[in-house]
Amino acid sequence: MTETPLVVELRDVTFGYPPEGAIQPVLEDVSLVIEPREFLGVIGPNGGGKTTLLRVILGLLAPQRGSVTVFGRAPVAVRSRIGYVPQHAHVDPSVPANVLDVVLTGRLGRSSWGLRYGRDHVAIALAALDQTEMASLAHRRIGTLSGGQRQRVLIARALAADAELLLLDEPTAGVDPHMERGLTDLLHRLNERLPIVFVSHDVSFVSTHLKRVACLNRRLTCHPADTKRSARFPIPAAGRGACRASPRGRTPHDRVLPRDGGQFAA
Amino acid sequence: MIEFFRAMEVNSLLKSGLVAGVLAGVACGVVGPYVITRRIVFLSGAIAHMAVGGIGAAVFLCAILPQPIGPLHPAHRTMVFAGATLAALAGAVVIGYVHQRAAERMDTLIGALWAIGMALGILLVKFTPGYQTELMSYLFGNIALISWGDVRLMLVLDAIILAAVLVFHKRLLAICLDQEQAELQGISVLWTNIVLLCLVALTVICLTQVVGLILVIALLSLPAATAAHHVTRMTSLCVVSTLLCVALTTLPRIAVYGTRIDPQSAIVLAAAGVYLLSVLARRFLGRFR
Numbered sequence: 001m002t003e004t005p006l007v008v009e010l011r012d013v014t015f016g017y018p019p020e021g022a023i024q025p026v027l028e029d030v031s032l033v034i035e036p037r038e039f040l041g042v043i044g045p046n047g048g049g050k051t052t053l054l055r056v057i058l059g060l061l062a063p064q065r066g067s068v069t070v071f072g073r074a075p076v077a078v079r080s081r082i083g084y085v086p087q088h089a090h091v092d093p094s095v096p097a098n099v100l101d102v103v104l105t106g107r108l109g110r111s112s113w114g115l116r117y118g119r120d121h122v123a124i125a126l127a128a129l130d131q132t133e134m135a136s137l138a139h140r141r142i143g144t145l146s147g148g149q150r151q152r153v154l155i156a157r158a159l160a161a162d163a164e165l166l167l168l169d170e171p172t173a174g175v176d177p178h179m180e181r182g183l184t185d186l187l188h189r190l191n192e193r194l195p196i197v198f199v200s201h202d203v204s205f206v207s208t209h210l211k212r213v214a215c216l217n218r219r220l221t222c223h224p225a226d227t228k229r230s231a232r233f234p235i236p237a238a239g240r241g242a243c244r245a246s247p248r249g250r251t252p253h254d255r256v257l258p259r260d261g262g263q264f265a266a
Numbered sequence: 267m268i269e270f271f272r273a274m275e276v277n278s279l280l281k282s283g284l285v286a287g288v289l290a291g292v293a294c295g296v297v298g299p300y301v302i303t304r305r306i307v308f309l310s311g312a313i314a315h316m317a318v319g320g321i322g323a324a325v326f327l328c329a330i331l332p333q334p335i336g337p338l339h340p341a342h343r344t345m346v347f348a349g350a351t352l353a354a355l356a357g358a359v360v361i362g363y364v365h366q367r368a369a370e371r372m373d374t375l376i377g378a379l380w381a382i383g384m385a386l387g388i389l390l391v392k393f394t395p396g397y398q399t400e401l402m403s404y405l406f407g408n409i410a411l412i413s414w415g416d417v418r419l420m421l422v423l424d425a426i427i428l429a430a431v432l433v434f435h436k437r438l439l440a441i442c443l444d445q446e447q448a449e450l451q452g453i454s455v456l457w458t459n460i461v462l463l464c465l466v467a468l469t470v471i472c473l474t475q476v477v478g479l480i481l482v483i484a485l486l487s488l489p490a491a492t493a494a495h496h497v498t499r500m501t502s503l504c505v506v507s508t509l510l511c512v513a514l515t516t517l518p519r520i521a522v523y524g525t526r527i528d529p530q531s532a533i534v535l536a537a538a539g540v541y542l543l544s545v546l547a548r549r550f551l552g553r554f555r
Contacts, residue, residue: 058450079450091444095303096494096503105440109451115435115501141498161451 005072007165007195008034008057013066015049015056026052027063030220034165038195039187039209043202044216050199053216054167057197058084071164080109083163083194087170088150093143099153100138103129106160128159132186148179152186159190166190168198184209270523279410280523286412286475287515289420290485293427293472294515295508297465298490299500300431303442304462307487309365312376313357313463314470314482316383320353321346321404322390329394340415347419350404350474354467357383362460407478407530409519416475423472427465431504434461439500476515477530488537489514492544514540 010032016025026049034040044050055061056068059075071078083106091102103125104117111117117125129135132152137145145153151171158166171187172180187196188209199216215221274280301310324346328335335342357379364375391401403411431438437458440448445455466486473482493507518532 060446060449080452082450084447084450086444086446090446092303092442095443096299096498096500097439097443098499101439101499102443105443105447105451108436108440108448108453112437112440112451112453113433115432117436157447 005036006033006069007036007038007071008032008197009067009069010056011067013056013063013068015052015061015063017052025064026218027056027216027220028218030066030216032214032220034195034197036195037191037211038197039191039211040197040214041210041212042197042199042214042216042220044199046201048201048217050201050216051169053220054084054169054197054199057167058082080161081164083155083158083161083166085151085154085158085166085168085171087173088147088154089174091142091150091154093150095142097142098139099129099134099142099145100125102142102153103138103157103160106157109161125156125160128156129153131159131190132156133182146176146179147174148176148183151175151179151183155186155190164194166194166196166198168196170200170202171198172200172202267520267523270520273523278414279412282414282417283409283412283519284516285417286409286420287519288512289417289424290473290476291512291515292424292508293420293469294485295489295511296427296431296504297469298486298507298511299494299503300438300442300462301466301486302490302494303500304438306365306463306466307483308373309361309376309463310466310470310486311483312361312380312383313354313467314474314479315380316357317350317354317467317470317474318387318401318405318479319383319390320349320351320356320387321401322349322387322394323353324349325401326390326394329396343413343415346404347416347471351468351471353383354470355464358463358467359460362456362463365463366456366459403478404474405478405480406528407474407476407481409476409529412475420472420475423468427468427472430461430465434458435501438462442500477533481530481534484534484537485511485514488541492537492541495544495548510540 010030013027013030014025015027016023030053042050042053052061056063057070057075059068059070059079068075071081075082100122104121106128107117107121107125111121126135126138129138132155134149134152134156137149142150142153155166155168166187168187171183175183187198190196191209270280274284301307327349328337328342328345335345361376361379364379365372368375387401437448437453438461440451440453441455441458441462448458449455469486470479470482473485477485489510490503490507493503493510497503497506514533514537518536519529522529522532
């Protein structure tokens with residue numbers, strides 16, 4: 001049996017922003033393995049390094065120590081296969097563009113010259129909007145949408161880019177509870193074919209559908225399994241959702257434990 | 267107004283001035299929407315003022331050549347035009363780089379470049395033997411003295427600007443929307459930004475003839491901002507703002523002909539008036555989209 005390739009593998013990653021660099025790291029000795037079908041929630045306080053972690057996986061930041069591979073290669077080489085969904089506030093609402101225009105920028109890497117996107121690109125963008133249930137708003141101006149709707153548009157943009165991995169940054173920031181529920185259901189559906197990683201400081205969002213939870217505050221540590229939840233949401237088949245032990249055998253709290261691990265890290 | 271058209275029959279400079287107005291209108295109408303959307307009005311002002319340095323250098327060079335080119339020589343205007351264009355383009359590249367890479371406070375650097383360009387220009391003109399008044403016609407424009415040669419140069423600039431926008435539109439819109447996403451899609455934000463600023467530089471040169479360097483900012487921002495009140499997509503915004511710009515660079519000039527009001531001020535004040543009316547109209551008609 002051939003082993004399924006890992007989606008993301010971080011090994012002992014340390015990253016710090018200049019000028020202190022690695023002396024005062026934002027991420028320290030972070031090891032993480034993400035497998036196909038993963039649905040990982042990374043929670044942590046503000047300034048804990050959540051967005052930095054995503055940017056390291058995207059190859060926008062290069063770690064001072066440790067290695068990062070995505071789909072077995074350097075992140076920069078496979079960037080087009082990663083769907084990054086920033087916070088919805090990231091998109092300037094005053095830009096004169098409609099929803100379809102925004103989603104079409106997901107096709108930019110394949111069609112970046114000229115005035116218009118071809119019909120096939122538009123069809124793909126509309127299909128992506130359909131998946132996120134935003135097709136009816138395709139011609140609305142982006143600035144008139146609510147936070148939750150805009151979040152769905154950004155997910156559609158990642159899908160339009162043929163993403164094979166979704167990374168979401170605070171998907172529920174500024175989203176009302178009703179929309180939030182719809183958003184979790186949407187992510188759950190997408191997780192049937194895509195590995196998903198999101199970061200959030202919002203613990204309540206974390207509690208549904210997730211296969212694993214990790215806690216990030218400079219170091220990535222495990223989160224205690226919630227037995228009540230585990231009963232309600234089936235635990236993935238043995239070994240599938242589990243974190244692979246770090247090859248070099250780090251201390252326990254350097255890795256992510258499965259939800260059903262049932263133990264606190266020291 | 268009738269006076270203008272009567273005079274136009276005998277005065278070819280009025281005709282060329284009118285055509286120049288249309289050409290300048292097209293340039294700022296097409297580039298303006300990207301400028302306001304990307305919020306680089308201030309950067310555009312800096313580019314315009316760095317062009318003053320180029321004008322000063324060209325005027326100085328003409329005077330110190332072994333065979334000086336006098337201010338009335340046809341080549342003199344071409345030299346000044348080339349100096350302004352080169353300085354504006356160089357300014358665009360420098361500002362584009364600073365904008366993306368500098369760790370310094372960006373607005374401080376841009377403000378400094380703005381003033382340095384202007385100061386160099388004034389200084390070089392001051393040290394040019396003999397002739398000193400010309401700088402004023404570039405700072406404040408001189409629509410009454412636009413020759414057909416100038417119109418031909420503006421036509422070339424317009425063609426370059428339009429072609430570049432047709433080729434780069436998707437990239438430009440993408441960096442306006444979300445530059446990180448554009449970067450992830452493999453688009454160089456740095457270079458796309460520099461292309462946009464070079465387009466601004468060419469537009470500035472085009473507008474210099476009509477309203478002058480100091481008033482350029484008004485035409486780059488006000489018509490596009492007015493149009494943005496009423497349309498929702500970038501392509502239609504470019505079309506509407508172009509129509510508006512062409513109207514603004516021609517009609518006020520015709521209206522004030524024969525009066526003591528100078529056309530440049532009339533153009534800028536008309537642009538501001540139209541913008542204000544648009545804001546009020548949007549308020550009262552409840553059109554917030």
